[in-house]
Amino acid sequence: MIRYQLLHATADVSVNRFDHPPHEAHEDPEEEVGSRWSIAFVLSGSFDVEVASKRRRLRRGSVLLTRPGLVFRCRHADQCPTDVCLSIAFAPDAVSGIEQEWERPARVAPTPRMAYVERRMGDAVANADAFQMERWALAAMMALEIDARGPTARGRYAARDKDVDAVIATCRSVEAHPEIRRSVADRARDVGITSTQLTRAFRRYVGASPHDYVLRWRLAAAAGLIASGTGVSETCYRAGFENLSHFCRAFQRSFGVRASAWRALALREQRRRVADLTGRLV
Numbered sequence: 001m002i003r004y005q006l007l008h009a010t011a012d013v014s015v016n017r018f019d020h021p022p023h024e025a026h027e028d029p030e031e032e033v034g035s036r037w038s039i040a041f042v043l044s045g046s047f048d049v050e051v052a053s054k055r056r057r058l059r060r061g062s063v064l065l066t067r068p069g070l071v072f073r074c075r076h077a078d079q080c081p082t083d084v085c086l087s088i089a090f091a092p093d094a095v096s097g098i099e100q101e102w103e104r105p106a107r108v109a110p111t112p113r114m115a116y117v118e119r120r121m122g123d124a125v126a127n128a129d130a131f132q133m134e135r136w137a138l139a140a141m142m143a144l145e146i147d148a149r150g151p152t153a154r155g156r157y158a159a160r161d162k163d164v165d166a167v168i169a170t171c172r173s174v175e176a177h178p179e180i181r182r183s184v185a186d187r188a189r190d191v192g193i194t195s196t197q198l199t200r201a202f203r204r205y206v207g208a209s210p211h212d213y214v215l216r217w218r219l220a221a222a223a224g225l226i227a228s229g230t231g232v233s234e235t236c237y238r239a240g241f242e243n244l245s246h247f248c249r250a251f252q253r254s255f256g257v258r259a260s261a262w263r264a265l266a267l268r269e270q271r272r273r274v275a276d277l278t279g280r281l282v
Contacts, residue, residue, distance in 0.1 A: 019084040034066035038089040041118040045083025048075040056106040063107040113143035115159035116205040139279040166191040178217035179240035207281035
């Protein structure tokens with residue numbers, strides 16, 4: 001028996017948790033057929049997946065991609081399985097143009113970007129934060145597309161827990177107080193690595209330098225201040241910028257609208273643009 005829990009859903013995406021009732025026997029079906037475009041992260045436990053006569057063992061950190069019409073088989077070694085999966089399902093329009101990225105369904109080892117997204121999505125689920133779930137669902141699809149273009153995201157560049165921990169700790173610090181001015185060296189010391197190591201890890205897992213990440217979050221903070229009624233000039237300095245002209249150019253370049261016109265956008269559109277900026281993997 002498989003337990004299913006819907007954690008969040010919109011017209012474009014849904015986030016679901018799958019596991020098994022404890023101490024209850026489970027019988028694997030002979031085959032399953034995908035009904036949606038989905039990215040599933042294995043959070044714990046393990047199981048085998050067969051697709052087109054190829055069998056893979058998926059475990060903590062592995063990724064399973066399913067698409068409409070995909071025929072696959074899951075096989076559990078234990079009568080009472082303990083695997084837990086977090087699945088993100090997308091509407092067909094959301095994956096239009098990148099359907100080919102689902103051609104390799106079973107990913108035994110996560111790429112750095114996918115490992116990072118999985119951890120951040122896990123945080124969003126733990127905090128029951130619907131906005132962040134949508135943000136990281138979008139980032140998961142972007143990571144899938146980017147990894148297909150970037151072979152250096154695989155092989156010897158496999159994800160390492162220590163690196164992910166350092167990057168996420170730094171990201172959380174930036175997100176909590178983007179206006180604070182700190183050097184990369186200071187941030188690296190906070191997480192016990194060198195500035196060179198932190199910069200490399202950021203580019204590998206986030207797709208941006210620490211400096212670029214700080215800039216994104218200062219712009220996100222600025223968007224929130226303007227939306228709440230703060231003037232553009234005051235927002236510039238409260239968000240951590242020192243030059244008003246530079247701030248206005250960066251804001252328009254990042255959000256596609258002048259800072260003075262931001263408040264006129266619908267709230268949903270503001271949130272979408274902020275999520276796109278802060279969840280972007282480049």
